[in-house]
Amino acid sequence: MAQWVAACQTSDIDPEDVIPFDHAGRAYAIYRSPGDRYYATDGHCTHEQTLLCDGLVMDDVIECPMHNGRFDYTTGRALGAPVLTDLRCYPVRVDDGTVYLDLG
Amino acid sequence: MGRERLARYSLAGPENQAAVDAGLAGGSWFRSAVPRPRMKQLMRRSDGPALRDTAIWFGLLLGLAAAVIALWGSWWVLPFVLAYGILYGSSSDSRWHESGHGTAFRTRWLAQALYQIASFMIMRDPTTWRWSHTRHHTDTLILGRDPEIAAMRPAKLARIIANLVGLVDVPVAFMLMFRHAAGRLTADEADYVPEQERHKVYRTARIHLGVYAVTIAVAVIFRTWLPVVLIGGPRLYGACMLIVYALTQHAGLGEDVLDHRLNTRTVKMNVVNRFLYWNMNYHVEHHMFPMVPYHRLPELHEEIKHDLAPAYPSILAAYREIIPAVLRQLRDQDYYIRRELPPGAAPYYQPSAAADGRARPLAPVPAA
Secondary structure, three states: OOOEEEEEEHHHOOOOEEEEEEEOOEEEEEEEOOOOOEEEEEOEOOOOOOEHHHOEEEOOEEEOOOOOOEEEOOOOOEOEOOEOOOOOEEOEEEEOOEEEEEOO | OHHHHHHOOOOOOHHHHHHHHOOOOOOOOOOOOOOHHHHHHHHOOOOHHHHHHHHHHHHHHHHHHHHHHHHOOOOOHHHHHHHHHHHHHOHHHHHHHHHHHOOOOOOHHHHHHHHHHHHHHHOOOHHHHHHHHHHHHHOOOOOOOOOOOOOOOOOOHHHHHHHHHOOOHHHHHHHHHHHHHOOOOOHHHHHHOOHHHHHHHHHHHHHHHHHHHHHHHHHHHHOOOHHHHHOOOHHHHOOHHHHHHHHHHHOOOOEOOOOHHHHOOEEOOOHHHHHHHOOOOEHHHHHHOOOOOHHHHHHHHHHHHHHOOOOEOOHHHHHHHHHHHHHHHOOOOOOOOOOOOOOOOOOOOOOOOOOOEEOOOOOOOOOO
Protein backbone atom coordinates (compact mmCIF):
# COMPACT_ATOMS: atom_id res chain seq x y z
CA MET A 1 0.00 0.00 0.00
CA ALA A 2 1.41 3.41 -1.00
CA GLN A 3 2.48 5.77 1.70
CA TRP A 4 3.36 9.09 0.14
CA VAL A 5 5.38 11.39 2.34
CA ALA A 6 6.30 14.99 1.54
CA ALA A 7 10.08 15.19 1.65
CA CYS A 8 11.17 18.58 0.34
CA GLN A 9 10.57 21.33 -2.15
CA THR A 10 12.05 21.02 -5.62
CA SER A 11 13.93 24.24 -5.00
CA ASP A 12 15.68 22.63 -2.01
CA ILE A 13 17.88 20.56 -4.33
CA ASP A 14 20.32 21.99 -6.85
CA PRO A 15 20.50 20.28 -10.25
CA GLU A 16 22.91 17.30 -10.17
CA ASP A 17 22.90 17.19 -6.41
CA VAL A 18 21.57 15.27 -3.41
CA ILE A 19 20.05 16.18 -0.07
CA PRO A 20 19.22 14.14 3.03
CA PHE A 21 15.73 13.40 4.24
CA ASP A 22 14.99 11.77 7.57
CA HIS A 23 11.66 10.18 8.37
CA ALA A 24 10.57 7.90 11.19
CA GLY A 25 14.14 7.25 12.24
CA ARG A 26 15.40 6.33 8.79
CA ALA A 27 17.65 8.27 6.47
CA TYR A 28 16.97 8.77 2.79
CA ALA A 29 18.70 10.58 -0.03
CA ILE A 30 16.84 12.63 -2.59
CA TYR A 31 18.44 13.41 -5.93
CA ARG A 32 17.84 15.91 -8.66
CA SER A 33 19.32 14.73 -11.94
CA PRO A 34 20.90 17.06 -14.53
CA GLY A 35 17.68 16.61 -16.52
CA ASP A 36 15.55 17.87 -13.61
CA ARG A 37 14.12 14.48 -12.62
CA TYR A 38 13.87 13.46 -8.97
CA TYR A 39 14.86 10.16 -7.37
CA ALA A 40 15.13 8.73 -3.88
CA THR A 41 17.18 5.96 -2.27
CA ASP A 42 18.15 4.81 1.16
CA GLY A 43 20.38 7.42 2.72
CA HIS A 44 23.31 5.20 3.68
CA CYS A 45 25.86 3.55 1.46
CA THR A 46 25.39 -0.22 1.46
CA HIS A 47 29.13 -0.72 2.02
CA GLU A 48 29.72 0.86 5.42
CA GLN A 49 26.66 2.98 6.06
CA THR A 50 28.22 6.36 5.23
CA LEU A 51 25.68 9.07 4.51
CA LEU A 52 25.33 9.53 0.76
CA CYS A 53 24.08 13.11 1.12
CA ASP A 54 27.72 14.16 1.57
CA GLY A 55 28.70 12.47 -1.68
CA LEU A 56 29.19 13.56 -5.27
CA VAL A 57 26.48 13.38 -7.92
CA MET A 58 27.70 13.03 -11.50
CA ASP A 59 25.00 12.53 -14.12
CA ASP A 60 23.06 9.46 -12.87
CA VAL A 61 25.71 8.39 -10.37
CA ILE A 62 26.08 9.03 -6.65
CA GLU A 63 29.57 8.49 -5.27
CA CYS A 64 29.97 7.73 -1.60
CA PRO A 65 32.23 10.28 0.12
CA MET A 66 34.02 7.69 2.24
CA HIS A 67 35.40 5.09 -0.18
CA ASN A 68 34.21 6.43 -3.55
CA GLY A 69 31.83 3.55 -4.18
CA ARG A 70 29.33 4.42 -6.91
CA PHE A 71 25.64 3.70 -7.44
CA ASP A 72 23.23 4.52 -10.22
CA TYR A 73 20.73 6.43 -8.12
CA THR A 74 18.00 6.05 -10.75
CA THR A 75 17.99 2.27 -10.29
CA GLY A 76 19.99 1.73 -7.10
CA ARG A 77 22.46 -0.52 -8.92
CA ALA A 78 25.89 -0.82 -7.31
CA LEU A 79 28.52 -0.02 -9.95
CA GLY A 80 31.52 -1.84 -8.54
CA ALA A 81 33.80 -2.38 -5.55
CA PRO A 82 33.74 -1.46 -2.79
CA VAL A 83 29.97 -1.30 -3.17
CA LEU A 84 28.58 -4.75 -3.94
CA THR A 85 24.98 -4.43 -2.71
CA ASP A 86 22.41 -2.33 -4.54
CA LEU A 87 20.69 0.64 -2.93
CA ARG A 88 16.97 0.46 -2.28
CA CYS A 89 15.04 3.01 -4.35
CA TYR A 90 11.72 4.61 -3.63
CA PRO A 91 9.10 5.91 -6.05
CA VAL A 92 9.02 9.68 -6.30
CA ARG A 93 6.45 12.11 -7.59
CA VAL A 94 6.49 15.88 -7.79
CA ASP A 95 3.30 17.78 -7.16
CA ASP A 96 3.11 21.55 -7.18
CA GLY A 97 6.76 22.02 -6.32
CA THR A 98 6.83 19.39 -3.56
CA VAL A 99 8.75 16.13 -3.81
CA TYR A 100 6.92 13.11 -2.39
CA LEU A 101 8.40 9.70 -1.61
CA ASP A 102 6.42 6.46 -1.47
CA LEU A 103 7.66 4.78 1.69
CA GLY A 104 5.00 2.11 1.70
CA MET B 1 57.33 -6.21 25.06
CA GLY B 2 58.00 -5.14 21.47
CA ARG B 3 56.90 -8.49 20.07
CA GLU B 4 53.72 -8.44 22.15
CA ARG B 5 52.98 -4.90 21.00
CA LEU B 6 53.56 -5.81 17.35
CA ALA B 7 51.15 -8.74 17.60
CA ARG B 8 48.40 -6.23 18.32
CA TYR B 9 48.50 -5.02 14.72
CA SER B 10 47.32 -8.36 13.35
CA LEU B 11 43.81 -8.29 11.93
CA ALA B 12 43.48 -11.97 12.79
CA GLY B 13 44.10 -11.41 16.52
CA PRO B 14 41.93 -10.30 19.45
CA GLU B 15 42.64 -6.59 18.84
CA ASN B 16 40.28 -6.63 15.86
CA GLN B 17 37.23 -7.38 18.00
CA ALA B 18 38.57 -5.20 20.79
CA ALA B 19 38.59 -2.23 18.41
CA VAL B 20 35.02 -3.00 17.42
CA ASP B 21 33.98 -3.24 21.08
CA ALA B 22 35.73 0.05 21.86
CA GLY B 23 33.76 1.82 19.12
CA LEU B 24 36.89 2.58 17.10
CA ALA B 25 36.03 0.37 14.12
CA GLY B 26 33.90 2.18 11.58
CA GLY B 27 33.89 5.16 13.91
CA SER B 28 32.69 8.66 13.22
CA TRP B 29 35.70 10.83 12.31
CA PHE B 30 36.24 14.56 12.71
CA ARG B 31 35.79 16.65 9.58
CA SER B 32 36.40 20.35 9.16
CA ALA B 33 33.29 22.27 8.21
CA VAL B 34 33.24 23.07 4.50
CA PRO B 35 30.02 24.50 3.03
CA ARG B 36 28.31 22.05 0.70
CA PRO B 37 28.44 24.37 -2.37
CA ARG B 38 32.21 24.75 -1.94
CA MET B 39 32.66 21.01 -1.31
CA LYS B 40 30.79 20.24 -4.52
CA GLN B 41 33.24 22.45 -6.41
CA LEU B 42 36.20 20.72 -4.81
CA MET B 43 34.83 17.23 -5.46
CA ARG B 44 34.05 17.95 -9.11
CA ARG B 45 35.76 15.53 -11.45
CA SER B 46 37.38 16.10 -14.79
CA ASP B 47 39.57 13.97 -17.01
CA GLY B 48 41.86 16.79 -18.13
CA PRO B 49 44.46 17.08 -15.34
CA ALA B 50 44.91 13.33 -14.96
CA LEU B 51 45.09 12.77 -18.73
CA ARG B 52 47.78 15.42 -18.96
CA ASP B 53 49.76 14.06 -16.02
CA THR B 54 49.40 10.45 -17.12
CA ALA B 55 50.54 11.33 -20.65
CA ILE B 56 53.59 13.06 -19.18
CA TRP B 57 54.29 10.13 -16.87
CA PHE B 58 54.02 7.48 -19.57
CA GLY B 59 55.89 9.70 -22.00
CA LEU B 60 58.77 10.04 -19.55
CA LEU B 61 58.74 6.30 -18.87
CA LEU B 62 58.83 5.43 -22.56
CA GLY B 63 61.48 8.02 -23.30
CA LEU B 64 63.68 6.90 -20.44
CA ALA B 65 63.16 3.24 -21.38
CA ALA B 66 64.30 4.05 -24.90
CA ALA B 67 67.38 5.79 -23.50
CA VAL B 68 68.14 2.80 -21.27
CA ILE B 69 67.90 0.44 -24.23
CA ALA B 70 70.05 2.69 -26.40
CA LEU B 71 72.75 3.19 -23.75
CA TRP B 72 72.69 -0.34 -22.33
CA GLY B 73 76.23 -1.58 -21.87
CA SER B 74 77.63 1.87 -21.12
CA TRP B 75 77.98 3.58 -17.72
CA TRP B 76 76.05 6.50 -19.21
CA VAL B 77 72.93 4.41 -18.79
CA LEU B 78 72.96 4.74 -15.00
CA PRO B 79 71.23 8.12 -14.53
CA PHE B 80 68.53 7.07 -17.01
CA VAL B 81 68.04 3.79 -15.19
CA LEU B 82 67.69 5.62 -11.88
CA ALA B 83 65.19 8.12 -13.28
CA TYR B 84 63.22 5.34 -14.96
CA GLY B 85 63.30 3.33 -11.75
CA ILE B 86 61.88 6.12 -9.62
CA LEU B 87 59.13 6.90 -12.10
CA TYR B 88 58.24 3.20 -12.28
CA GLY B 89 58.98 1.89 -8.79
CA SER B 90 58.02 4.92 -6.67
CA SER B 91 55.65 7.10 -8.65
CA SER B 92 53.40 4.18 -9.57
CA ASP B 93 52.35 4.14 -5.91
CA SER B 94 50.62 7.50 -6.14
CA ARG B 95 48.98 6.54 -9.43
CA TRP B 96 47.82 3.29 -7.84
CA HIS B 97 46.46 5.24 -4.91
CA GLU B 98 44.58 7.98 -6.73
CA SER B 99 43.16 5.75 -9.46
CA GLY B 100 42.14 3.20 -6.82
CA HIS B 101 40.03 5.89 -5.20
CA GLY B 102 38.46 6.64 -8.57
CA THR B 103 39.00 10.37 -8.13
CA ALA B 104 41.73 11.02 -10.69
CA PHE B 105 39.39 10.89 -13.66
CA ARG B 106 35.73 11.59 -14.26
CA THR B 107 35.60 8.65 -16.70
CA ARG B 108 35.65 5.49 -14.66
CA TRP B 109 37.32 3.17 -17.16
CA LEU B 110 40.31 5.49 -17.41
CA ALA B 111 40.79 5.21 -13.65
CA GLN B 112 40.35 1.43 -13.79
CA ALA B 113 42.92 1.10 -16.58
CA LEU B 114 45.51 3.22 -14.78
CA TYR B 115 44.77 1.32 -11.57
CA GLN B 116 45.48 -2.05 -13.17
CA ILE B 117 48.70 -0.84 -14.79
CA ALA B 118 49.95 0.90 -11.64
CA SER B 119 49.05 -2.13 -9.51
CA PHE B 120 51.23 -4.31 -11.72
CA MET B 121 54.10 -1.85 -11.55
CA ILE B 122 53.97 -1.47 -7.77
CA MET B 123 53.48 -5.26 -7.35
CA ARG B 124 50.15 -5.05 -5.54
CA ASP B 125 47.14 -7.18 -6.26
CA PRO B 126 44.50 -4.66 -7.38
CA THR B 127 41.62 -6.39 -5.57
CA THR B 128 43.15 -7.16 -2.18
CA TRP B 129 44.78 -3.76 -2.00
CA ARG B 130 41.56 -1.98 -2.99
CA TRP B 131 39.86 -3.60 -0.02
CA SER B 132 42.89 -3.12 2.19
CA HIS B 133 42.97 0.57 1.37
CA THR B 134 39.24 0.84 1.95
CA ARG B 135 39.80 -0.56 5.43
CA HIS B 136 42.74 1.84 5.92
CA HIS B 137 40.43 4.77 5.26
CA THR B 138 37.67 3.44 7.52
CA ASP B 139 39.98 2.59 10.42
CA THR B 140 43.14 4.65 9.90
CA LEU B 141 45.83 3.52 12.33
CA ILE B 142 43.35 1.57 14.47
CA LEU B 143 45.18 -1.39 15.98
CA GLY B 144 43.85 -4.72 14.80
CA ARG B 145 41.88 -3.10 11.96
CA ASP B 146 44.25 -1.16 9.67
CA PRO B 147 46.32 -3.43 7.42
CA GLU B 148 48.45 -0.56 6.05
CA ILE B 149 50.37 0.75 9.05
CA ALA B 150 53.87 1.30 7.68
CA ALA B 151 55.61 2.37 10.89
CA MET B 152 54.37 0.34 13.83
CA ARG B 153 55.37 0.72 17.47
CA PRO B 154 58.09 -0.40 17.74
CA ALA B 155 58.94 0.18 14.08
CA LYS B 156 60.47 -2.68 12.11
CA LEU B 157 63.45 -0.54 11.19
CA ALA B 158 65.37 -3.21 9.31
CA ARG B 159 62.30 -3.87 7.18
CA ILE B 160 61.76 -0.17 6.46
CA ILE B 161 65.39 0.39 5.49
CA ALA B 162 65.48 -2.77 3.36
CA ASN B 163 62.36 -1.59 1.57
CA LEU B 164 64.17 1.50 0.33
CA VAL B 165 65.29 -0.97 -2.33
CA GLY B 166 62.26 -3.25 -2.07
CA LEU B 167 64.16 -6.10 -0.45
CA VAL B 168 61.19 -7.13 1.72
CA ASP B 169 58.24 -5.87 -0.31
CA VAL B 170 59.26 -7.63 -3.54
CA PRO B 171 59.79 -11.15 -2.10
CA VAL B 172 56.57 -10.73 -0.10
CA ALA B 173 54.77 -9.62 -3.24
CA PHE B 174 55.92 -12.72 -5.11
CA MET B 175 55.01 -15.00 -2.21
CA LEU B 176 51.55 -13.48 -2.25
CA MET B 177 51.31 -13.83 -6.02
CA PHE B 178 52.09 -17.53 -5.79
CA ARG B 179 49.66 -17.93 -2.91
CA HIS B 180 46.93 -16.10 -4.78
CA ALA B 181 47.64 -18.00 -8.00
CA ALA B 182 47.05 -21.17 -5.98
CA GLY B 183 43.65 -19.85 -4.94
CA ARG B 184 44.42 -18.82 -1.35
CA LEU B 185 44.39 -15.61 0.68
CA THR B 186 46.20 -14.72 3.89
CA ALA B 187 44.23 -14.56 7.15
CA ASP B 188 44.38 -10.75 7.12
CA GLU B 189 43.20 -10.57 3.51
CA ALA B 190 40.32 -12.90 4.32
CA ASP B 191 39.23 -10.37 6.97
CA TYR B 192 38.59 -7.59 4.49
CA VAL B 193 38.19 -9.13 1.00
CA PRO B 194 34.58 -10.23 0.41
CA GLU B 195 34.02 -13.74 -0.86
CA GLN B 196 32.56 -12.63 -4.17
CA GLU B 197 35.69 -10.61 -5.00
CA ARG B 198 38.26 -13.32 -4.40
CA HIS B 199 38.20 -14.92 -7.84
CA LYS B 200 39.64 -11.68 -9.25
CA VAL B 201 42.62 -12.03 -6.92
CA TYR B 202 43.42 -15.52 -8.14
CA ARG B 203 43.05 -14.55 -11.80
CA THR B 204 45.19 -11.41 -11.54
CA ALA B 205 48.00 -13.25 -9.76
CA ARG B 206 48.22 -15.75 -12.61
CA ILE B 207 48.36 -12.93 -15.16
CA HIS B 208 51.04 -11.00 -13.27
CA LEU B 209 53.13 -14.12 -12.79
CA GLY B 210 52.79 -14.86 -16.47
CA VAL B 211 54.16 -11.44 -17.40
CA TYR B 212 57.11 -11.87 -15.03
CA ALA B 213 57.76 -15.37 -16.37
CA VAL B 214 57.93 -14.04 -19.93
CA THR B 215 60.19 -11.19 -18.80
CA ILE B 216 62.60 -13.57 -17.10
CA ALA B 217 62.47 -15.99 -20.03
CA VAL B 218 63.42 -13.23 -22.48
CA ALA B 219 66.27 -12.20 -20.17
CA VAL B 220 67.54 -15.78 -20.01
CA ILE B 221 67.18 -16.44 -23.72
CA PHE B 222 68.97 -13.25 -24.75
CA ARG B 223 71.38 -13.38 -21.81
CA THR B 224 70.75 -9.82 -20.69
CA TRP B 225 69.40 -8.17 -17.54
CA LEU B 226 67.70 -5.50 -19.64
CA PRO B 227 64.15 -6.95 -19.60
CA VAL B 228 64.26 -7.23 -15.80
CA VAL B 229 65.70 -3.73 -15.47
CA LEU B 230 62.71 -2.44 -17.41
CA ILE B 231 59.95 -4.68 -15.98
CA GLY B 232 59.81 -5.59 -12.31
CA GLY B 233 63.35 -4.56 -11.44
CA PRO B 234 62.39 -0.90 -10.82
CA ARG B 235 60.27 -2.05 -7.89
CA LEU B 236 63.62 -2.86 -6.28
CA TYR B 237 66.10 -0.22 -7.40
CA GLY B 238 63.51 2.54 -7.87
CA ALA B 239 61.57 2.15 -4.61
CA CYS B 240 63.40 4.70 -2.44
CA MET B 241 61.04 7.65 -2.95
CA LEU B 242 58.05 5.39 -2.34
CA ILE B 243 59.28 4.84 1.21
CA VAL B 244 60.42 8.43 1.71
CA TYR B 245 56.99 9.75 0.74
CA ALA B 246 54.95 7.02 2.44
CA LEU B 247 56.48 7.41 5.88
CA THR B 248 55.55 11.09 5.98
CA GLN B 249 51.87 10.09 5.96
CA HIS B 250 51.46 8.64 9.47
CA ALA B 251 54.80 7.65 11.03
CA GLY B 252 55.17 8.59 14.70
CA LEU B 253 51.64 9.94 15.04
CA GLY B 254 48.66 8.84 17.14
CA GLU B 255 47.01 5.41 17.02
CA ASP B 256 43.44 4.50 17.96
CA VAL B 257 42.14 8.01 17.37
CA LEU B 258 39.13 9.32 15.45
CA ASP B 259 40.67 12.57 14.23
CA HIS B 260 42.97 12.52 11.21
CA ARG B 261 44.73 15.61 12.52
CA LEU B 262 46.14 13.34 15.23
CA ASN B 263 47.34 10.51 12.97
CA THR B 264 48.12 12.04 9.57
CA ARG B 265 50.56 14.58 8.22
CA THR B 266 50.49 17.21 5.44
CA VAL B 267 53.91 18.14 4.07
CA LYS B 268 54.69 20.88 1.59
CA MET B 269 56.70 19.58 -1.35
CA ASN B 270 58.16 21.09 -4.49
CA VAL B 271 56.60 20.70 -7.91
CA VAL B 272 58.74 17.70 -8.87
CA ASN B 273 57.85 15.77 -5.74
CA ARG B 274 54.21 16.75 -6.07
CA PHE B 275 54.20 15.37 -9.62
CA LEU B 276 55.81 12.12 -8.51
CA TYR B 277 53.55 11.89 -5.46
CA TRP B 278 50.44 13.30 -7.16
CA ASN B 279 49.69 15.71 -4.31
CA MET B 280 49.40 12.93 -1.73
CA ASN B 281 51.55 15.14 0.48
CA TYR B 282 48.21 16.80 1.33
CA HIS B 283 47.47 13.71 3.33
CA VAL B 284 45.33 15.12 6.15
CA GLU B 285 43.12 16.70 3.52
CA HIS B 286 42.94 13.45 1.59
CA HIS B 287 41.93 11.39 4.62
CA MET B 288 39.41 13.91 5.79
CA PHE B 289 37.82 14.28 2.35
CA PRO B 290 38.81 11.32 0.16
CA MET B 291 36.35 12.33 -2.54
CA VAL B 292 38.40 15.40 -3.49
CA PRO B 293 40.62 14.64 -6.52
CA TYR B 294 44.37 15.12 -6.24
CA HIS B 295 44.42 18.24 -8.38
CA ARG B 296 42.01 20.06 -6.01
CA LEU B 297 43.82 19.12 -2.78
CA PRO B 298 45.88 22.34 -2.64
CA GLU B 299 42.63 24.31 -2.73
CA LEU B 300 41.12 22.10 -0.04
CA HIS B 301 44.20 22.72 2.07
CA GLU B 302 43.61 26.47 1.85
CA GLU B 303 39.97 25.89 2.80
CA ILE B 304 40.65 23.96 6.02
CA LYS B 305 44.18 24.88 7.13
CA HIS B 306 42.77 27.05 9.93
CA ASP B 307 41.67 23.79 11.61
CA LEU B 308 44.98 21.98 11.12
CA ALA B 309 48.38 22.11 12.72
CA PRO B 310 50.68 23.93 10.27
CA ALA B 311 51.81 21.85 7.32
CA TYR B 312 55.43 20.75 7.52
CA PRO B 313 57.43 23.12 5.31
CA SER B 314 59.45 20.32 3.66
CA ILE B 315 60.16 16.58 3.59
CA LEU B 316 63.31 17.32 5.58
CA ALA B 317 61.31 19.10 8.28
CA ALA B 318 58.93 16.15 8.50
CA TYR B 319 61.81 13.70 8.92
CA ARG B 320 63.44 15.89 11.59
CA GLU B 321 60.34 14.98 13.60
CA ILE B 322 59.73 11.44 12.32
CA ILE B 323 63.16 9.95 12.94
CA PRO B 324 63.47 10.90 16.64
CA ALA B 325 59.85 9.90 17.24
CA VAL B 326 60.20 6.48 15.65
CA LEU B 327 63.45 5.89 17.51
CA ARG B 328 61.82 6.88 20.80
CA GLN B 329 58.91 4.54 20.10
CA LEU B 330 61.40 1.64 20.02
CA ARG B 331 61.55 1.86 23.82
CA ASP B 332 58.37 3.79 24.64
CA GLN B 333 55.41 2.52 22.66
CA ASP B 334 53.01 4.94 24.32
CA TYR B 335 54.86 7.91 22.85
CA TYR B 336 53.39 9.68 19.83
CA ILE B 337 53.68 13.10 18.24
CA ARG B 338 50.79 15.32 19.25
CA ARG B 339 50.86 18.66 17.47
CA GLU B 340 49.37 21.84 18.77
CA LEU B 341 46.45 23.26 16.82
CA PRO B 342 46.39 26.94 15.88
CA PRO B 343 44.15 29.35 17.83
CA GLY B 344 40.57 29.11 16.66
CA ALA B 345 40.89 25.57 15.30
CA ALA B 346 38.21 23.05 16.20
CA PRO B 347 39.59 21.08 19.17
CA TYR B 348 40.80 17.54 18.65
CA TYR B 349 37.93 15.07 18.54
CA GLN B 350 38.42 12.52 21.30
CA PRO B 351 35.15 10.72 22.02
CA SER B 352 36.76 8.68 24.75
CA ALA B 353 39.80 8.89 27.00
CA ALA B 354 41.19 5.85 25.18
CA ALA B 355 41.24 7.71 21.85
CA ASP B 356 44.10 10.09 22.68
CA GLY B 357 46.78 8.67 20.40
CA ARG B 358 48.74 6.39 22.69
CA ALA B 359 46.52 3.45 21.66
CA ARG B 360 44.00 1.87 23.97
CA PRO B 361 45.25 -0.47 26.72
CA LEU B 362 46.00 -4.05 25.73
CA ALA B 363 42.85 -6.18 25.57
CA PRO B 364 42.68 -8.59 28.55
CA VAL B 365 43.36 -12.21 27.63
CA PRO B 366 40.31 -14.35 28.41
CA ALA B 367 40.81 -16.77 31.30
CA ALA B 368 41.49 -20.36 30.21
